[in-house]
Amino acid sequence: MIHFDNVSKRYPGGFEALNQVSFRLPRGKMGYLTGHSGAGKSTLLKLIALIERPSRGQIILDGINLNHISNRQVPYVRRNIGIIFQNHHLLYDRPVFDNVAMPLVIQGYRHREIQSRVRAALDQVGLLKKEKSDPITLSGGEQQRVGIARAIVHKPSLLLADEPTGNLDPELSLEIMELFARFNQVGTSVLIASHDLDLIQHMGAQTLSLKDGRIVNDEISPNEIITGAA
């Protein structure tokens, strides 16, 4: 699903956030991305979502070399990804339903199909009763779940989450992580960045560790499925 081949990212100003990163996440698998703050986790996810472009190396996503994707084509790549990022929260000028419906509206789905898909997504995150609520009236955990519903409503083949449990207490965090595991069980590839090692250990999935922009050999879960650079 995701294949990084010697990818480096140097930000304007010269800071090298990623350094020769290579790994592979097969289709339908779930993986965690760990590392201390500033290790380059968010940068790696942004490269997949085409929010940033690599300085060197190439990224193959679902068989497509992202270096060959022009800016005009970017939206169509993103439609196949569900993105849950820290700083892209809900829109507070519209109810939960409209927030979740956005990806479908953008892709031109019909009204009736939007209705049923949004309800299904809200049901999956346990917020079916909140569809008419204003997001501002929901708790932090509920808002995060609305964000997840928005990310999965159009059934993307890949889910990217950046610190999805960042502001939540451990119990809620576990709940959210289990939600991701459920999506993975029905075939969605998932890549989650988190610095919460305890939680990741508890979940026990494949892990890729970053340190100062490089992949470090992984002690938590040495694995074959996510392979670090040799």
Place this chain on the structure above:
Amino acid sequence: MRKGPQYNTLITAYLIHHIRVLLSSLGHLTRQPLSTMMTMAVIAIALTLPSGLYLALNNISGLSAGWDSSTKISLFLHTSVDEKKAQTLLERLRLHNEIDHVSMISKDQGLEQFKQGSGFGSALQFLEDNPLPIVLVVQPIIDTKRPDHINQLLKELENDKLVELAQLDMQWVKRLYAMLEIAHRGIWAIGSLLGLAVLLIVGNTIRLDIQNRRSEIEVSKLIGASNAFIRRPFLYTGFWYGFTGGLLAWLLTTASLYLLAEPVEKLTLLYHSDFQLNGLSFGDTMNLIMISCSLGLLGSWLAVGRHLDEIEPS
């Protein structure tokens, strides 16, 4: 890859989407009624000024067409020319294609008029000979587009050997046409400047709108909205500004006209006149609305082009 919705479903959905965006951008405008109305009012006023001037000019041009009949060239013939020769000249001039009408004032008629007009009536009784020449009064066909053609006609008539003197009664007509010409260009200049102002107003309003909806734009881009999709509501907003601004401008122009109608009618009654104050025609109104819609669209298009690309998720 996943299957998208069916193809024909897509087309219907696309149309429905356009209509929905059109309406929702209107709804968006009504949510900030005060600033929306102020913007629309400024656009309307900016458009009312040139359309009002255009209307005024149109009416004055119509008025001056009524003055054609008072533009006359008097041909004073040599005193030696008798009525028979004058009659043949008159017949000849009637065939001239720039002349509408010719009449003759004979020596006797001239004397009669002079007696009545001058107050020297009794003194003139003592004249043995009538000293006045025969006068032909020529009424030219006025071509408002070529104000100087009258001068050419005047020269041509003066060169006739029977004519001693050709005199244009209405020199000011020519001046009026020159002034109308200047006014015409002035309206174009004012109209263009105010059109530019409308463009800037709409552009700036849309720019603020884009800034206010920054997070919505970022999220939309993140979940795969194409640029066209994101642009659309702003373009429709610009369209609505233009459309309602144009409609308001029409309303203002028409209302001003009705306010002026009565005093103008009183004024024209004091002169001759079958003069009618004309409002904006259907065509003029359509042009006004079309121009204002285009300005609204263009203004938002420029703003969107400049500012939408700056907003990227990060």
